[in-house]
Amino acid sequence: xxxxxxxxxxxxxxxxxxxxxxxxxxxxxxxxxxxxxxxxxxxxxxxxxxxxxxxxxxxxxxxxxxxxxxxxxxxxxxxxxxxxxxxxxxxxxxxxxxxxxxxxxxxxxxxxxxxxxxxxxxxxxxxxxxxxxxxxxxxxxxxxxxxxxxxxxxxxxxxxxxxxxxxxxxxxxxxxxxxxxxxxxxxxxxxxxxxxxxxxxxxxxxxxxxxxxxxxxxxxxxxxxxxxxxxxxxxxxxxxxxxxxxxxxxxxxxxxxxxxxxxxxxxxxxxxxxxxxxxxxxxxxxxxxxxxxxxxxxxxxxxxxxxxxxxxxxxxxxxxxxxxxxxxxxxxxxxxxxxxxxxxxxxxxxxxxxxxxxxxxxxxxxxx
Amino acid sequence: xxxxxxxxxxxxxxxxxxxxxxxxxxxxxxxxxxxxxxxxxxxxxxxxxxxxxxxxxxxxxxxxxxxxxxxxxxxxxxxxxxxxxxxxxxxxxxxxxxxxxxxxxxxxxxxxxxxxxxxxxxxxxxxxxxxxxxxxxxxxxxxxxxxxxxxxxxxxxxxxxxxxxxxxxxxxxxxxxxxxxxxxxxxxxxxxxxxxxxxxxxxxxxxxxxxxxxxxxxxxxxxxxxxxxxxxxxxxxxxxxxxxxxxxxxxxxxxxxxxxxxxxxxxxxxxxxxxxxxxxxxxxxxxxxxxxxxxxxxxxxxxxxxxxxxxxxxxxxxxxxxxxxxxxxxxxxxxxxxxxxxxxxxxxxxxxxxxxxxxxxxxxxxxxxxxxxxxxxxxxxxxxxxxxxxxxxxxxxxxxxxxxxxxxxxxxx
Numbered sequence: 108x109x110x111x112x113x114x115x116x117x118x119x120x121x122x123x124x125x126x127x128x129x130x131x132x133x134x135x136x137x138x139x140x141x142x143x144x145x146x147x148x149x150x151x152x153x154x155x156x157x158x159x160x161x162x163x164x165x166x167x168x169x170x171x172x173x174x175x176x177x178x179x180x181x182x183x184x185x186x187x188x189x190x191x192x193x194x195x196x197x198x199x200x201x202x203x204x205x206x207x208x209x210x211x212x213x214x215x216x217x218x219x220x221x222x223x224x225x226x227x228x229x230x231x232x233x234x235x236x237x238x239x240x241x242x243x244x245x246x247x248x249x250x251x252x253x254x255x256x257x258x259x260x261x262x263x264x265x266x267x268x269x270x271x272x273x274x275x276x277x278x279x280x281x282x283x284x285x286x287x288x289x290x291x292x293x294x295x296x297x298x299x300x301x302x303x304x305x306x307x308x309x310x311x312x313x314x315x316x317x318x319x320x321x322x323x324x325x326x327x328x329x330x331x332x333x334x335x336x337x338x339x340x341x342x343x344x345x346x347x348x349x350x351x352x353x354x355x356x357x358x359x360x361x362x363x364x365x366x367x368x369x370x371x372x373x374x375x376x377x378x379x380x381x382x383x384x385x386x387x388x389x390x391x392x393x394x395x396x397x398x399x400x401x402x403x404x405x406x407x408x409x410x411x412x413x414x415x416x417x418x419x420x421x422x423x424x425x426x427x428x429x430x431x432x433x434x435x436x437x438x439x440x441x442x443x444x445x446x447x448x449x450x451x452x453x454x455x456x457x458x459x460x461x462x463x464x465x466x467x468x469x470x471x472x473x474x475x
Numbered sequence: 476x477x478x479x480x481x482x483x484x485x486x487x488x489x490x491x492x493x494x495x496x497x498x499x500x501x502x503x504x505x506x507x508x509x510x511x512x513x514x515x516x517x518x519x520x521x522x523x524x525x526x527x528x529x530x531x532x533x534x535x536x537x538x539x540x541x542x543x544x545x546x547x548x549x550x551x552x553x554x555x556x557x558x559x560x561x562x563x564x565x566x567x568x569x570x571x572x573x574x575x576x577x578x579x580x581x582x583x584x585x586x587x588x589x590x591x592x593x594x595x596x597x598x599x600x601x602x603x604x605x606x607x608x609x610x611x612x613x614x615x616x617x618x619x620x621x622x623x624x625x626x627x628x629x630x631x632x633x634x635x636x637x638x639x640x641x642x643x644x645x646x647x648x649x650x651x652x653x654x655x656x657x658x659x660x661x662x663x664x665x666x667x668x669x670x671x672x673x674x675x676x677x678x679x680x681x682x683x684x685x686x687x688x689x690x691x692x693x694x695x696x697x698x699x700x701x702x703x704x705x706x707x708x709x710x711x712x713x714x715x716x717x718x719x720x721x722x723x724x725x726x727x728x729x730x731x732x733x734x735x736x737x738x739x740x741x742x743x744x745x746x747x748x749x750x751x752x753x754x755x756x757x758x759x760x761x762x763x764x765x766x767x768x769x770x771x772x773x774x775x776x777x778x779x780x781x782x783x784x785x786x787x788x789x790x791x792x793x794x795x796x797x798x799x800x801x802x803x804x805x806x807x808x809x810x811x812x813x814x815x816x817x818x819x820x821x822x823x824x825x826x827x828x829x830x831x832x833x834x835x836x837x838x839x840x841x842x843x844x845x846x847x848x849x850x851x852x853x854x855x856x857x858x859x860x861x862x863x864x865x866x867x868x869x870x871x872x873x874x875x876x877x878x879x880x881x882x883x884x885x886x887x888x
Binding site for chain 2: 287288289291306308311312313314316317320323324326386388389391402403408409410411412413414415416417418419420421422433442443444445446449450453
């Protein structure tokens with residue numbers, strides 16, 4: 108199952124002691140970094156990220172435009188242990204509006220949302236570290252000395268709607284280039300003495316829509332994270348807190364109830380497809396926070412089209428028995444035929460798997 | 476004896492899975508082919524309505540799945556044996572080609588060795604699949620992708636002159652769709668050759684289904700937005716579907732016994748006529764309920780109808796079959812009722828029926844299982860509702876009835 112990872116690693120290793128990587132770096136004077144100024148492109152997609160004026164890098168610092176703000180989610184999508192810098196730029200003087208249909212925040216035309224995926228660097232060229240926390244912006248700047256920027260994804264609100272654009276950072280970390288067809292980065296995740304090779308997949312623009320078109324009938328692209336229930340803080344959004352609106356917990360918060368943590372995790376990792384109108388509505392499995400504990404949440408539900416993804420298990424969730432539940436099998440798998448989510452990871456999320464296992468093992472009842 | 480449809484085959488000697496085709500030998504992709512492959516996803520992103528994307532003869536390799544989201548696009552190869560998209564080295568993506576668009580045509584092309592499904596079309600209208608081959612070239616293996624040709628939640632679907640080989644679930648699978656024509660295809664060495672599931676208005680004709688575990692399946696599964704009905708299966712050649720079940724436990728097809736010709740499971744209004752159904756070693760036709768597929772956790776709130784109703788079987792040609800059923804239960808049943816050299820009858824029914832809808836002790840006229848196929852064609856009632864305690868031959872007089880014929884599916888594409 109993992110032979111491709113090995114193959115990838117060998118192919119990489121076969122390059123030998125990487126002449127290009129060990130050559131003496133020329134001392135090029137580094138340009139001082141200044142905060143960029145946002146430029147909204149109403150209908151063209153510039154080739155380079157810097158053209159948007161949201162993020163700029165000189166290889167030593169990544170600078171964020173002054174009028175953009177950083178936002179955090181209480182529970183975040185797992186993306187091969189990458190850290191994420193999430194920013195929003197709103198056009199001058201404009202505000203957002205919250206609608207309670209599907210917990211939707213309406214952004215004005217001209218909004219630019221970015222998400223930069225990065226790791227702390229390890230000892231070897233392809234090494235990235237598995238770390239719980241990563242350096243953050245300080246005074247709108249991120250020091251890149253120990254950082255490897257992988258990609259920055261944009262969601263741009265145009266008159267006709269949102270557009271999703273993936274930009275991939277160059278080796279010098281000075282610029283990211285638009286890669287509409289996505290990309291593959293051969294990386295090794297290092298945790299202590301453990302090194303796991305994996306193929307980091309940058310999505311193509313169709314795949315961006317694969318998650319962000321959460322309604323598979325209208326196929327309208329929407330931001331997923333910036334919803335009230337996911338946001339840690341509303342302060343930058345200048346929104347008053349909706350009354351009685353549901354809010355997810357942080358799945359890592361061990362003081363929160365196990366069920367709430369598990370449902371928050373399933374929501375942010377699964378419900379963009381697994382909702383009543385999403386691309387995975389074909390499965391009858393709906394993992395939104397509103398789904399009652401029952402067959403549509405997977406409890407004692409037999410699969411429809413899981414194929415090899417069943418792992419020879421009979422039900423999505425068998426209460427009290429995570430080892431008999433398809434959920435954890437598909438979360439642990441890294442085989443494209445069977446893993447869930449289908450997109451956005453090449454590694455298993457061990458901590459997420461542990462959470463869902465604990466939750467399932469604590470559920471009462473049984474399947475016939 | 477507790478289940479009629481049990482995929483366990485422990486002691487049963489089943490024809491060993493043989494190679495489907497001689498080992499496919501493809502030329503190394505040329506530089507031109509590699510360049511074309513590298514540019515194909517971009518072509519799909521840039522496609523405009525009305526575009527035809529021609530893929531010349533050649534062997535094209537992909538590391539990631541392909542996807543199309545633009546309506547009104549045709550992807551056309553030079554022939555199912557000339558233009559091959561190979562996903563043997565795939566590292567990401569749950570399909571070979573994923574289409575979320577309408578007015579789509581795929582023709583004259585092969586999709587090989589995808590990790591997951593070969594072709595999935597999710598929610599589109601007016602879908603034509605013509606002259607397409609989906610194949611796992613190592614033959615039937617559990618590790619193969621689930622579906623070959625897989626439109627789901629689509630409307631107006633034509634699948635014709637295509638070939639589906641060695642899917643670990645169904646070769647051709649149409650799910651939760653409306654208005655479907657599946658004709659003149661060949662499905663071989665899949666767990667299910669052709670499967671129509673939770674779909675409304677399907678005509679399945681002129682196909683060859685052979686060497687699958689089950690030839691042609693008409694299923695309904697619970698917990699889905701749409702229940703299926705109104706499927707006509709006619710003028711097909713359904714023979715020797717005796718390949719050992721290599722599906723994954725837990726999937727609906729994993730419960731299909733090897734040696735099944737046609738299986739109707741919990742579906743309504745199914746008309747089966749004019750087929751040649753031969754030498755399927757468990758039974759040429761099985762009529763069953765999800766209760767027999769190991770499914771007993773029905774959520775009452777779902778209002779799912781688990782009973783096969785309005786089944787009309789007539790004017791088919793049967794030959795052989797039933798002589799070596801799959802699974803200990805059926806094997807024991809056969810020996811008990813028909814002796815070591817005997818055979819199960821052509822039709823096997825698990826016996827589940829909705830007694831709450833009976834009128835004067837009998838099914839309502841349009842809910843019946845009607846069989847008008849000559850005196851030689853018999854049906855065994857496996858007595859599922861009573862724990863399969865007293866399986867017995869059905870009184871064919873009770874099934875000598877006609878049902879209103881279903882209208883043909885018409886699609887103008």
